[in-house]
Amino acid sequence: MKGSVLILDFPSRAELDTYLAAEPYAVEHVWEKIEVETMNVVIGGK
Numbered sequence: 001m002k003g004s005v006l007i008l009d010f011p012s013r014a015e016l017d018t019y020l021a022a023e024p025y026a027v028e029h030v031w032e033k034i035e036v037e038t039m040n041v042v043i044g045g046k
Helices: 013-022
Strands: none
Touching: none
């Protein structure tokens, strides 16, 4: 399996969509598919 991952943080879905509209790999269809998932960030301590 081959793949890439980008972990990005956007204040809204609209801002993510604006980013993807100009992102060169997305615009040129270099990536076969793009999956957007929500993640919870947890920073652990001792």
